[in-house]
Amino acid sequence: MATAEKETLGFQTEAKQLLQLMIHSLYSNKEIFLRELISNASDAADKLRFEALADGSLYENDPDLKITITFDKDAKTITIADNGIGMSKEDVINHLGTIAKSGTAEFLSKLSGDQKKDSHLIGQFGVGFYSAFIVAERVEVLTRRAGLDKAEGVRWESEGEADFSVETIEKADRGTTIILHLREDDADFADSWRIRSIVKKYSDHIALPVMMEKQDMAAPAEEGEEEKKEENKAPEFETINNATALWTRSRADVKDEEYKEFYKLVSHDFEEPLTWSHNKVEGKLEYNSLLYVPKRAPFDMWNRDASRGLKLYVQRTFIMDDAEQFLPMYLRFIKGVVDSNDLSLNVSREILQQDPAVDSMKSALTKRVLDMLSKMAKNKPEEYAEFWKEFGQVLKEGPAEDFANKEKIAKLFRFSTTHTNVEAQDQSLEDYIGRMKEGQKDIYYVAGENFTTAKNSPHLEVFRKKGIEVLLLSDRVDEWLMGHLMEFDGKKFHDVGKGQLDLGELEDENDKKEQEELATANKDLIERVKTVLADKVEEVRVTNRLTESPACLVVGEQDMGAQMRRILEQAGQKVPESKPIFELNPEHSLVKKLDAEQDEDRFADLVEILFDQSHLAEGAQLDDPASFVHRLNKLILELSN
The missing domain is CATH 3.40.50.11260 (Rossmann fold)
Incomplete structure (x- = not known):
């Protein structure tokens, strides 16, 4: 086999960090490595199908897509091979040596060192290939992108430490082959029964056949008797998974465990979902949908530019990940699949934005999600409380975005x-x-x-x-x-x-009459306070809100509230100018003493202190805290003398 000179390259810093976290954070659930690699192989097949819609030659006379798993107990290896889209040399370097994803720094900053929490985040971030190093001391990847010459194959190898090597090889078949050289402690994974059980548990619902060498069901040979095998006979392979798209099956035929494992496949989450909804629509529009509510918010939920949306299939052919056109932004945490019979196979993101069928599906899918949440709130309040804690704030974006469902x-x-x-x-x-x-x-x-x-x-x-x-x-x-x-x-x-x-x-006539009398009786006090505060306030008036406090600040009916003003200020945005209304409680002993104060300078200090206290009671910061402290200290000294 012809080879080019081998290059040794260093992992990107973030990839290096992630590799170590994968190895050390997921050791209690090692078998997920196989699920992640099978999932990647399935995605590669989906991408080939999609690209082959425009260029059928990419199939290279081999249209039967599949995943093949083999193992060698003596050599302690497991090999996962697919005949999907494959990778070019540039793809290999970019995808296997670099984490070219937005939000990487934010993601890494959220990792705490807590195994359970970190494993959840690692799954969300979608870097399944690196899970190979949970069980492998060395990983080899042999790959060639569909459509490239057989001399443009690539071999990638790494021990998951500081660097990896890349070289050009000759590879007759398109697709990717991953060879895991297992650690001594994990050699037991190179076992037919173990591999089959993991595939059945995690990947039974993959809509692509997963093949393994057919097991010999005959009784084992007597001790000392050599097994007789026909020389040069090619091994027979069999499909070990269901290989039917789960969302196309009848709900009655799908077990809860299958739904849960399929969720992990589409979401790259290590936790089970809170709930899900599987539905088939027939009539004017025909489509299948399988929608999930996760248990935990994704680390980048507040990044509105982050990728989101459902996996889109058309007539069971994969079209795109993260099709955001089928759910509104406030439901961006929903994961799942939608498979339509009413969209064309050459659909693109731009075409989706203009297709009336998409609007109809979006409306129906949105109502389905809201119904799913309503059902959870009614029947499983404890689970809904968990949901609300994670996603309540993003759901609050809904009334502004979705008037029809307000x-x-x-x-x-x-x-x-x-x-x-x-x-x-x-x-x-x-x-x-x-x-x-x-x-x-x-x-x-x-x-x-x-x-x-x-x-x-x-x-x-x-x-x-x-x-x-x-x-x-x-x-x-x-x-x-x-x-x-x-x-x-x-x-x-x-x-x-x-x-x-x-x-x-709720206010009786006596309350209203008493309020009017208080306002009249304290007209002079109100005028004195207005003079002190001058242009700091819009108005000074007697309150009907307070029963225990001496004063409070009120926002004008048409003015922006204090909470919203603080958010805009913190974001560096211009805030409309407005002045608060200062309300006094004339029944309070402090306000009575204020009214009786004859020294105008002392009166002014007391008014300023009450005004600043009212700001503090609202959780606001003072414009001039030093002056407040000075006045307060002066008052304390006067009282102590």
């Missing part, structure tokens, strides 16, 4: 409220409405920098006094969400920290 999405939301006063988000909007007071027309909420700030907000004082439940919002997206949700089940959302508080029928 109410359906909102039913899936979970919140903390003053009803339970615990940080766990476990109360639905339907729960809240079921507990609303007689005469209550609005759904009240307060948004804070974090749960503790929201729970202790002074704006809640009158609501606690009257026993009115309030949603406690502390996720970064919450205020933005409320700007799009607006109402639920005919009830409007009302931010208790915005505008003039009107409790409607």
Whole structure:
């Protein structure tokens, strides 16, 4: 066999790190290496089918795609071979020596050294080839890309340490052959029964035959008697997996374990899914779908540019990974497969964007996912709580993106409220409405920098006094969400920290009369405070929110809330100018002392302290903390003398 000079190249730094993590983080589940390599071989066959749609010569007179596994107990090797698309020399260097994926640095930064957590992340990142080094001390790859000359084959070899070698070889057949030279401790994998059981467990549902040498079912030879084999007889091979696309089978014929293992195949996740939905649609449109909800959020979920979407097949022919056109962005965590009979085989991402059939399928698949989540929330609340913890914030993007399903999405939301006063988000909007007071027309909420700030907000004082439940919002997206949700089940959302508080029928006439009297009686105080704060505030007024605190800040009805302002400021975006409304509680002893203060300089210091305290109670930072400290220290010294 003709060979070119061998090159020795170093692994990319990230690849080196990942190799070590693969070897050391996954030792308790070593057998997954075979699943990952078979999965890669299946993908290679899918890619060949797709490219051969435009160029049938790529089959090279060998259209029967398959994966073949052989082993040698004495040599301690396992060989996995496919006749898929194969790789060129450039492909080999790029794919087997470099992790050319966006988000690599973020991914590596999230690895903790905890075996269980890291194995989950490694699976998500989709670097299955490196799993070969879990059991192999040395790995050889022989490959040739379909369509290239047989003299353009490539041999890659590495011991999974610092470097790898690459050389050009002659390879008659297209595709890839991977030879694993097993470690001494893992030599037991070179066994027919062991390999068959692993394939059955993890890869039975691969829609491609996995072949192994046919087992001789005859009784073993007597001790000392040599086995008689016909010389030069080629070994017979048999298919050891089901080799039928799982999503095309009837639901009644598919076991839960098969669904779970197929999920791991399409998601590269090491954990089982939370739930799934398998459906066949017939009529105007014909397609099969198999959709999964993962247990854990992917490490790059908040990167909206990261690859996402379903595996797309057309008439069982693989078309593309990550077809994002079939689900909206807020459901980007869903994994699975869609197989259509109504799309053309030469479909591209651009054509998908213009095809009305895709819009219909997207609408139906979106409703199917929402129904799947609704069913989980109703029948398996503990599992749904797990889902909400992982994916709740991304689901909150839904009302802004999907007006047609706004109410359906909102039913899936979970919140903390003053009803339970615990940080766990476990109360639905339907729960809240079921507990609303007689005469209550609005759904009240307060948004804070974090749960503790929201729970202790002074704006809640009158609501606690009257026993009115309030949603406690502390996720970064919450205020933005409320700007799009607006109402639920005919009830409007009302931010208790915005505008003039009107409790409607929940406030009796005596309350309103008392409020008017307090405002009249404290007109002079209000004017004095306005003079001190001048252009720092939009307005100073008597409050009807506070029962325990001396003062609070209120946002104007049409102004942006404090939480949203902080998010925009942190992102370096321009924030619309607005001034807060300063509300005073004239019944509070501090405000009464303030009113009685005759020294105008001391009065001004006290007003500034109350104003700054109100900022702090909102979880905000002071513009001039040094002045606040100075005034507070001055007051303490005066009181101590």
